[in-house]
Amino acid sequence: MKRDFSYDTLGDSTLIISTDKENVDVIRHLHLILSEKLKDNIIDFVKTPNSLAVYIDPYKISIKQLYNKINTIVVNESFDGIKKKAKDWKIPICYDTSYAKDISSLSKKLGLSIKKIIELHLRETYKIHMIGFLPGFIYLKGLNNNLKVPRRNTPRKEIKAGSIAIANDQTGIYNINSPGGWNIIGRTPLSIFNKKKNPPIKMIEGDNVKFYKISKDDYLKLKNNEK
Amino acid sequence: MKNSIEFLRAGSLSTIQDLRRNNSRVYGIPRSGPMDHRSHMLSNWLLGKDLRSETIEMTLIGPKIKFNFNTNISLCGANSECLINNKKIDMNKTLIIKEGDVLDIKKIKEGNWIYLSISAEIVASKYFDSLSTYEKSEIGGIKGVSIRNGDKINLLASQDIDQKKIPKDIVHDFNEKIIRVIKGPEYYLFDDINYFTDNEFKISPSSDRMGIRLENVGNNKKFEINLESSPVVEGTIQVPPDGNPIVLMKDSQTTGGYPRIGIISSVDISKISQIRANKSVKFRFISLDESNRLIDYDKKKYKSRLGVNLVS
Numbered sequence: 001m002k003r004d005f006s007y008d009t010l011g012d013s014t015l016i017i018s019t020d021k022e023n024v025d026v027i028r029h030l031h032l033i034l035s036e037k038l039k040d041n042i043i044d045f046v047k048t049p050n051s052l053a054v055y056i057d058p059y060k061i062s063i064k065q066l067y068n069k070i071n072t073i074v075v076n077e078s079f080d081g082i083k084k085k086a087k088d089w090k091i092p093i094c095y096d097t098s099y100a101k102d103i104s105s106l107s108k109k110l111g112l113s114i115k116k117i118i119e120l121h122l123r124e125t126y127k128i129h130m131i132g133f134l135p136g137f138i139y140l141k142g143l144n145n146n147l148k149v150p151r152r153n154t155p156r157k158e159i160k161a162g163s164i165a166i167a168n169d170q171t172g173i174y175n176i177n178s179p180g181g182w183n184i185i186g187r188t189p190l191s192i193f194n195k196k197k198n199p200p201i202k203m204i205e206g207d208n209v210k211f212y213k214i215s216k217d218d219y220l221k222l223k224n225n226e227k
Numbered sequence: 228m229k230n231s232i233e234f235l236r237a238g239s240l241s242t243i244q245d246l247r248r249n250n251s252r253v254y255g256i257p258r259s260g261p262m263d264h265r266s267h268m269l270s271n272w273l274l275g276k277d278l279r280s281e282t283i284e285m286t287l288i289g290p291k292i293k294f295n296f297n298t299n300i301s302l303c304g305a306n307s308e309c310l311i312n313n314k315k316i317d318m319n320k321t322l323i324i325k326e327g328d329v330l331d332i333k334k335i336k337e338g339n340w341i342y343l344s345i346s347a348e349i350v351a352s353k354y355f356d357s358l359s360t361y362e363k364s365e366i367g368g369i370k371g372v373s374i375r376n377g378d379k380i381n382l383l384a385s386q387d388i389d390q391k392k393i394p395k396d397i398v399h400d401f402n403e404k405i406i407r408v409i410k411g412p413e414y415y416l417f418d419d420i421n422y423f424t425d426n427e428f429k430i431s432p433s434s435d436r437m438g439i440r441l442e443n444v445g446n447n448k449k450f451e452i453n454l455e456s457s458p459v460v461e462g463t464i465q466v467p468p469d470g471n472p473i474v475l476m477k478d479s480q481t482t483g484g485y486p487r488i489g490i491i492s493s494v495d496i497s498k499i500s501q502i503r504a505n506k507s508v509k510f511r512f513i514s515l516d517e518s519n520r521l522i523d524y525d526k527k528k529y530k531s532r533l534g535v536n537l538v539s
Contacts, residue, residue, distance in 0.1 A: 011409050011490025012518040014460045035250070043539075044252040046458040046481050053458035055252065058493050058522050060538045063515070130456075132255045132482040135364045139456060139482075151484060153468045157433075167484070168455070176364050179437070181467065181484070193254075195354070195366055200254050 003079040005030075009063055015054045017070065022049040024205045025081030030074075032082065037073055041066060047205065048130050086127075086206050091173070091188050093122075093164055093211045094219035099187035102165075106149060106183055118213065120144040121185060126171060126209045136175030136193025136201045140209055143171050155181035162187045164211070175201075189214075189222035230296040230347055230382040234374050238290035238332065241374040243349060243367065244477075246279035246539040248357035252481045258461075259359035259367065260477050262436060263340045264539065265497035266304030266399060270344035272533055273301035273321050275388045279539050281351070281358045283343040283374070289332020290374065292343075294324045298385040299346040303393065305338030305501060306401065319393040337401040338501035347382040361478055363437075394532050399501060406495050407513045407521070408464065413486035416452055417466070420512075423488060427507040428472060439474040439499060441508070456484040462491035464510075474499060492518040494525050 003026060008016040019026055030052050031045055041061045046053040056066055095118050097103060107114050126140035133139075143166060151167045156179060159165070163174040165182030172182055175193035193201050203209075214222070234241070244261040246268075251258065261267035261284050268278040283290075289307060302309055302318045309316050310331040316322060318341075324330070335341060351358045351368055360368030369378055404427075414420070428441035452468075459465070463475045465485035474491065475483070491499060492513060502508055513521075529537045 008412065009409075009515055010412065010458065010460055010487070011462055012493050012515060012522065013462075014458065014490075016458065031253075043249050044258060045250070046252050048457060048482070051458070053460075055460060057539045058519070059526055059536070062519055062522070064519070130482065132252070132458075133456065133480045135254060135256045137255050137480075151468075155467060178363055193364075195364055200256070 001078055001080060003074070005074060007067060010053065012063060013056055013058045015056070015063055015066055015070070016051050017054065018051040023081065024049050025083050026079050027052050028082045028084070029079050033073065033077060034070065038066075038069060041069065046132055049205065084204065084206065086208055087203070088208045088210070089203060091190060091209055091211050092214040092218070092222060093186040093188050094214050094216055095186040096216040096219070098216070099160075099163070099219070100185045102183040103185045106185065109149060110147065112146065117147065117185065120147050121166070121171065122211055122213055128203055128205050128207045128209060129170065130205055131201060131203070134174070134176055134178045135195070138173045138175070138192070138203060138209075140171045140173070141169065143169050149183055151181040152183060155179050159184060160187065161191075162189060164188060187219070189219050189226060191226050230298070230385060232345070232380050232382065233293045233295070234290050234376060234378045234380075235293055235329065236291035237374045237376045237378065238285050239287035241283055241285045241290045242360035242362075243281050243351050243369065243374075244284045244359045245281040245357055248355045248359050251355040255481050256355065256364065256366070257361060257478050257481065259357070259361045259436075261340070261342060262477055262500040263304050263342070263399075263497045265537075266340065267342045268537060269319070269393055269397070270301045270303040270342040272535060273303070273319075273391050273393065274299055274344050274346045275386070276344060276346070278535065278537065280344070281349050285332055285341045285343065286339055287335060289335065289341060291332070292330045294328050294330070295326055296347075296382075296385060297326050298324050299388055300324050300330070301344045302332075302341060304341040304399065305335045307335045307341050308333035319398055321388065321390045321392075338399065339503060340500060345382060346388055347385040350381040350383065363478065397529070397532055399497075401501060403498055404502065404506070404508050406499050406508050406510050407492040407518065408489035408510050409492060409515050409518050410512060411463065411487035411489045412457070413452070413454065414488055416486055417488055423472075423510050424512065427509050429507045430502050430504050431471075432504040434504065436476060436478040438476055438479055441472045441474065443470060452486045454484050454486060456482045459483045459487065460490065462493070462496050463487050464489045464491065476500065492521060494518070494521045
């Protein structure tokens with residue numbers, strides 16, 4: 001079917017194309033079509049569940065020219081969406097306080113025991129909302145309402161790879177050492193992002209993720225196996 | 228014998244960068260590339276190379292490099308004291324290098340980033356079609372990290388080229404501090420927008436290739452806004468709740484959740500990259516149309532002065 005998209009700009013080098021409601025299949029479809037048809041003009045893309053950010057060099061093509069090209073493609077194309085069967089991933093997590101830097105302060109802030117926080121975090125099945133931020137960072141939706149907490153006021157300079165954190169209504173996995181503003185509640189020994197593989201990450205938007213708790217000993221054993 | 232260069236001193240942060248990484252953001256991998264892409268392009272222009280080609284980006288204390296082959300080089304960007312075999316040389320022009328010559332990039336006097344282009348292709352690890360070094364994931368460059376003391380880099384055959392100079396009016400002006408900004412998607416959430424245009428912001432020494440951190444010189448203001456993470460681009464000015472803006476740069480994240488008050492016009496990204504720590508910047512909001520006009524003007528200027536399109 002034909003689709004109506006809305007268009008916004010982010011400065012002079014990024015066009016954001018949005019659907020009226022979340023639809024990862026249609027965004028995937030749009031990404032595929034544009035990366036084929038406009039590959040000489042487009043530098044890159046970022047996908048969200050309801051939008052596609054298109055990056056250009058404004059010295060090569062202006063945002064207006066890009067919009068006209070995309071509009072011509074979009075009005076002639078049918079966007080039924082590219083469906084992919086959601087995969088189920090099981091991710092080990094260690095909640096030991098040596099990895100869960102913020103769990104004690106969250107316990108005070110949320111008025112929940114650490115045990116309760118862990119229980120609520122393990123209970124839910126999460127959906128991959130998007131992949132981005134930094135290499136392999138995974139945004140997961142479906143966080144228990146009682147765990148909702150804002151980002152930290154000042155982002156941390158370095159968060160260790162594998163850290164699992166929460167912010168607002170999401171939980172996320174940091175897959176490389178990086179700065180970040182989310183509240184850290186545990187760590188996984190798995191290397192989810194592998195730069196030597198193509199694609200470097202197997203999980204895609206729409207997949208399901210469930211965490212299972214492991215001890216610090218198990219963490220260290222698994223971490224060793226990953227090497 | 229193969230063409231190579233040897234780093235007798237690596238310098239504070241010397242990395243290989245180019246403008247060739249495409250289609251990596253989908254996996255959260257930044258494009259990377261030169262902080263001051265303009266100076267990077269100029270150094271390549273001097274050698275008649277494709278403007279996107281790799282250069283060596285250097286900062287603070289530059290490297291000391293021994294060449295074991297005859298070639299040409301060029302140096303553009305931060306104003307630095309540069310020597311060949313202990314003799315002072317000029318930046319912003321084509322330079323002749325003989326086998327055995329030692330290039331010494333001493334202290335940087337103005338700006339932050341200086342670029343060395345060599346008239347031969349560097350052999351390094353490619354990732355998503357690019358040699359750009361991104362240390363956080365250890366990709367590109369030499370083993371994914373900045374150049375180390377004693378590193379030897381191989382290069383392919385050297386090209387013969389014409390000697391050129393960068394016209395004076397095109398050489399970077401280090402005194403400018405007005406940065407032009409297009410309104411960002413969350414601009415309207417800030418009830419006190421004058422806070423950003425009336426105040427000067429100091430460049431924090433903790434800035435890096437990922438982002439330039441700014442500190443308000445006067446009254447610090449807090450912003451409590453919680454948003455869903457959404458796409459960002461280089462030049463995006465994010466405002467975390469502590470009120471100290473962060474300008475996202477070449478190694479920046481692909482998405483972010485802090486409000487995006489504005490995005491620096493593409494004509495001013497190189498400019499802000501060269502402003503030193505503890506110096507200040509002042510923001511001025513312009514429209515997208517105005518930014519596009521500035522780009523057009525810039526394109527025409529470079530086309531007429533250098534005879535090339537500044538396209539990456």
